[in-house]
Amino acid sequence: MRHIISLLMENEAGALSRVAGLFSARGYNIESLTVAVTEDPTLSRMTIVTTGSDDVIEQIIKQLNKLIDVVKVLDLNDGKHIERELMLVKVKATGVFKDEMKRMCDIFRGRIIDVADNSYTIELTGSCSKLDAFIEALDRSAILETVRTGASGIGRGDRILKV
Amino acid sequence: MDASANPATEPHAKSMTGADIVVACLNEEKVKFVFGYPGGAVLHIYDALYKQNGFKHILVRHEQAAVHAADAYSRATGDVGVALVTSGPGATNAVTGIATAYMDSIPMVVISGQVPVPAIGMDAFQEVDMVGVTRPCVKHNFLVKHVKDIAPTIKKAFFIAKTGRPGPVVVDIPKDITAHVADFIYPKTVEMRSYNPILKGHSGQIKKAVKLLLGAKRPMIYTGGGLVLGNGAAELVKLAKALNFPVTNTLMGLGGYPATDKQFVGMLGMHGTYEANMAMQQCDVLLAVGARFDDRVIGNPKHFAGHKRTIIHVDVDPSSISKRVKVDVPIVGDVQSVLSDMLEILAQEENQNTDVADWWSQINEWRGIQSLDYTYSDSVIKPQYVVQKLWEVTKGEAYVTSDVGQHQMWAAQYYKFDKPRRWINSGGLGTMGVGLPYAMGCQFADKNAQVACVTGEGSIQMNIQELSTCAQYGLPIKVILLNNRYLGMVRQWQEFFYENRYSESYMDSLPDFVKLAESYGHVGMRITNPADVEGALKEAFDRKDKFVFMDFLTDQTENVFPMVENGKGLSEMVLSPLSTSRMKGEA
Secondary structure (H helix, E strand, C coil): CEEEEEEEEECCCCHHHHHHHHHHHCCCCCCEEEEEECCCCCEEEEEEEEECCHHHHHHHHHHHHHCCCEEEEEEHHHCCEEEEEEEEEEEECCCCHHHHHHHHHHHCCCEEEEECCCEEEEEEEECHHHHHHHHHHCCHHHEEEEEECCCEEEECCCCCCCC | CCCCCCHHHCCCCEEEEHHHHHHHHHHHCCCCEEEECCCHHHHHHHHHHHCCCCCEEEECCCHHHHHHHHHHHHHHHCCCEEEEECCCHHHHHHHHHHHHHHHCCCCEEEEEEECCHHHCCCCCCCCCCHHHHHHHHCCEEEECCCHHHHHHHHHHHHHHHHCCCCCEEEEEEEHHHHHCEEEECCCCCCCCCCCCCCCCCCHHHHHHHHHHHHHCCCEEEEECHHHHHCCCHHHHHHHHHHHCCCEEECCCCCCCCCCCCCCEEEECCCCCCHHHHHHHHHCCEEEEECCCCCHHHHECHHHHHCCCCEEEEEECCHHHCCCCCCCCEEEECCHHHHHHHHHHHHHHCCCCCCCCHHHHHHHHHHHCCCCCCCCCCCCCECHHHHHHHHHHHCCCCCEEEECCCHHHHHHHHHCCCCCCCCEECCCCCCCCCCHHHHHHHHHHHCCCCCEEEEECCCCHHHCCCHHHHHHHCCCCCEEEEEECCECHHHHHHHHHHCCCCCCCCECCCCCCHHHHHHHCCCEEEEECCHHHHHHHHHHHHHCCCCCEEEEEEECCCCCCCCEECCCCECCCEECCHHHHHHHCCCC
């Protein structure tokens, strides 16, 4: 099953490689991994999207907790949560695609953030599956380039991950 | 700890170089021995340690041996072992030692030199990314980039190494940092928001466990290296005695329960006794303490889980629980603390009697197979016989180190360890070559103790250069070489699983070990006749001030039994020919 794991870790050199190294050394899957500093500059927050059986997810969380730099770990799937990912897609904007791309962008509530002679760059945020759906909906031949950030997640309401 | 504290504001701060700070930190930690090897990046540190007389530096002949010796020193004493190596090749040579300690959860601090900070990443001479290289095989590691960080980092390193589930910590220190000057203040305490090991077990879980133990009909206690490392052996003996339960130890856990006690059923696992493996498989309540159900211990996990039993698992590391085997009552905590709590709760129970008479008669029936019996020969030395005699001659009180292979299993099976921290071997990583440096670490830990290194002619050659270190420090170690001219365990597997195709497992062109030992000023002995084994051992151990290298020419084709083949279930053992015939009622 797909899980979104959030963690807070000391904002120190090498901390990211410890997490990445753990996943490769123990053969765990990583679908995406995002990391950035939090409002407290001594802490980084990481969101890891992974898949595995309940046993595997339990081990992943235990192993993450075991890393000395990791302060807190939360499996967002244990409760209600929101996930968002940002994607930038550069598409052809010539001929039939010119209107088609604008329309698809509107339907998915994306924004065109760059317009060039032959292309648009569309910015789209949403759950990973929404971004997947957008790619699916586009004519493949129109896609010039895509870049995705990987998911960030946060608990709903009172579910707060804080030190 | 407040790493940002300004030392300059402290009243008694003393201005020192980074190198002097490193040395002062080690003395603050009351380190007695540092095992190491000098080189460019640590020259300032070596100059600083030359000028002090707090700890003693032990000069080895290869960095790997320095780390192994520090590791064994820790295993024997419980203190944090310390090794000091230079950058680049010094650091990479240390990696096998670090990985060995990591797999067996040994508290150690390894200080490695690094090229100067401005040279990092420049492919400088003797540069290697030590933090990157060791990341998968340390509990934690640090690269110190400022002289003021040296003291707080070393303080943290010792704290992390010895608390919770112990492990090795690497502190990588660039050369320029050791020349810079800062005020020295050693932090008194460490506080880390990201690291707070759980020590006290959950009382509800402990109560539940005691109830289950009291109700057990076919109980079993299974303890591992964690019991030894957590200093919980005395509490476990009390508990086992109070309940009259059988106890088995893992390879790493030997000595955790006295082997000569009648409740001890021997080691379990791939080469465990018949009774230990059968009881482990068929018990109804299993108390696992400081053990991790690894592949060499329980065999095929599916086969193991096929038999229903209630498992209570006590371990300081939450990630060890329910990793390979589903556990019913997990108890995270320090083993000594949890076992004390168990004893306390047990004492409050109205009825502390257990009903295990039937179970004991079943176990005694299994014991009747005598799975460790072997056929003695008066023409060729049986390796098992040497270990039995070693046990007798040393009255069971020696520190016994081993390398890896058949001799390791025979040492584990036939030397009866009654005390923890006496059996020193590489269980997790299975590192050939640890035996001699391990013996050095033990001898430094206890200079008057009898120290025996049970080894093979393959393993001993992997760190044979340490014969020189032993000569330099006058270490009266006794090497018990079970020389069968084969890489015995490889040969055994080739016999069993590769139709006797002994691919590269025969050892040719061995040195004359007697002459080799003598060339270092040691005593060398060659023993070829079974009748001479006991006398030779006595003679060797009587030479209390000499290093004696005993080359026993042993049976070339002896195998280790019982054996659980890879992928097989724990109760599907291959027994020795002798036990097999006994099982069939022929003997």
